[in-house]
Amino acid sequence: MQYEFIFAGFGGQGVLLMGQMLAHAAMDEGKKVSWIPSYGPEMRGGTANCTVIVSERDIGSPVVGSPSCVVAMNLPSLDKFEDVVKPGGVLVINSSLVTREPKREDVTVVKVPATDMANELGNVRVANMVALGAVIEATKVVAPDSLVAALKKNLPPHRQNLLPLNREAIDKGRSSV
Amino acid sequence: MSEKLLMRGNEALGEAALKAGCQLYFAYPITPQSELPEYLSRRMPEIDRVFLQAESEIAAINMVYGAAGAGVRVMTSSSSPGISLKQEGLSYIAGAQLPCVIVNMSRGGPGLGSIQPAQSDYFQATKGGGHGDYHLIVLAPASVQEIVDLTILAFDLADKYRNPVMIMGDGLLGQMMEPVSFPDRSDVVLPEKPWATTGYTGERPKNIIRSLELQPERLEAHNQKLQEKYADMIATQKRSDEYLTDDADIVLIAFGTVARICRSAIDMAREKGIKAGLFRPISLWPFPDESLAKLGDKERTFLTVEMSCGQMIEDVKLALECRRPVHFYGRVGGIVPSPEEVLDKIEQIVAGRCEA
Structure with a gap:
């Protein structure tokens, strides 16, 4: 079984981190993983995305044409990646910022108001973890505990105080699915 | 082997170089390899090794020339346009028979080209690049773990042959994160370098390192010696x-x-x-x-x-x-x-x- 993800959003929404945390969690579960960022002449406030593959066997191409899951944290990301989701795949949409309905009918659409939920938690910056919670609930790619453990392991010492908030964000995202 | 870490190719390469005993690293930033100097600029001072950001790629490769002559393990890295600038130095280093490791996380060309991945430096890497009859050993990893393994091998081969070895990656490999583990090399003894210019005290013959040889007969003999070395590489180093x-x-x-x-x-x-x-x-x-x-x-x-x-x-x-x-x-x-x-x-x- 192989899962392929594209996480996409504005620079600053933490989309690269979402992918990294998922990769860490899956690696610690003993799975094969790869993570690649889109890199280029990016500008502040522009779009960012990363590709993550989680597999039971050695990963061939780290580049994916049609991923099994796309996470669109904003409208430009939905516009760019909606068409490439594998038929039968999962499309996770941050419905707080995406103002239109998705066109695809052959994929499972998961709408999660990630930005609003993060604001309710008191910190808009955990919108990424809300969305990631929804992703792991919808795909079952890793266990929630593995994700929390990955955060704990990789948050720098001066950010460990944010662990409970992130855990709450993940739970909120999961319960929205 | 260490526990599994999730690392970018560029950073894993830097850590592997340290594991291999790289004492000095001379760098100049260029996308898509800049995470490598960034990583080593933090790590090398922690373990009393020398990171130096040179004023240019040309300066960096000539610093490598000097450090390699002094007998220490040394590395430089860049991406395609920067590697072009290093070609003169590479020819000199190969001519002077000095060991070093050069990393090319290549990008689209010709010219300044783009910052995205490419493999169009193959001719430059394998057919010369600089002037004269010389060869680099060129190793091409396909995963972050292989970046680690081949970087360590590169330092060993460089010393074995007193020859520059190139790691040929590309922007994607440099940016990609994959799980890696590092071998424990705490008990590895690096080879002696009796030829190095470590200061003449009268206890050994004078060591002179140069690529200039104005006598045609002697330069021809030197070339024949180089060719014997390349023949041995061809016989034993194909992978x-x-x-x-x-x-x-x-x-x-x-x-x-x-x-x-x-x-x-x-x-x-x-x-x-x-x-x-x-x-x-x-x-x-x-x-x-x-x-x-x-x-x-x-x-x-x-x-x-x-x-x-x-x-x-x-x-x-x-x-x-x-x-x-x-x-x-x-x-x-x-x-x-x-x-x-x-x-x-x-x-x-x-x-x-x-x-x-």
Whole structure:
């Protein structure tokens, strides 16, 4: 079984981190993983995305044409990646910022108001973890505990105080699915 | 081996260099390898080693020349345009028979080109680059773990042959994160370097390092000595890997990132009943021609896939001595081919719709 993800959003929404945390969690579960960022002449406030593959066997191409899951944290990301989701795949949409309905009918659409939920938690910056919670609930790619453990392991010492908030964000995202 | 860490290719390469005993690293930033100097600028002072950001790529390679002459393990890195600037220094270092490691996380060219991945520096890396009859050993990793393993090997081979060794990656490999573990090398003893210019005290003959030799007879003899060294590399340092080649009717040849993409395309082709396989050169120089020639003993079709307009294909054709058809598929400008488009090319070839 192989899962392929594209996480996409504005620079600053933490989309690269979402992918990294998922990769860490899956690696610690003993799975094969790869993570690649889109890199280029990016500008502040522009779009960012990363590709993550989680597999039971050695990963061939780290580049994916049609991923099994796309996470669109904003409208430009939905516009760019909606068409490439594998038929039968999962499309996770941050419905707080995406103002239109998705066109695809052959994929499972998961709408999660990630930005609003993060604001309710008191910190808009955990919108990424809300969305990631929804992703792991919808795909079952890793266990929630593995994700929390990955955060704990990789948050720098001066950010460990944010662990409970992130855990709450993940739970909120999961319960929205 | 250490526990598994999730690391970027560029950073893993830096850590591997430290594990290999790299004492000095001279760098100049350029995308897509800048995470390597960034990482080492933090790590090297922590363990009392020297990180120095030079004023240019040319300065950096000449600092490498000096440090290698003093007998320490030393490295520099850059990406395509910066590697071009280093070519004069590389020729001097090869001529002076000094060990060092050069990293090229290559990007689209020619000229300043783009910052996206490419493999169009193959000719430069394997056929010279600088002037004179010299060779680099060129190693092409295809995963972050292999970056680690080959970087350590690169330092060992550089010392063994007193010759520069190049790690040839690309922007994607440098940026990609994958799990890696590092070997424990705490008890590794590095080779003695009695030839190094460590200061003359009268206890040994004077050591002189130079690439200038104005006497034609002596320069010819020096070249013959270099050629003997290259002959030994050709005899013992060819490296390659194969995937599902045994029963393959069509064999893809690709290195680095592209080999990974071809592997996925091969899996897709196999699902469609096409017997495809992969031959992956790990050493680009010396090119693993004998192993490839063996695959050519059977009636098969070959397809070279590169992120260039067709450079390695020349070595593929030489290895196969034109006994078999060799097709080509390439993307350039920083575009990474998708497994789907490689599969499409395989299907066209199998259906007889392509001229080799």
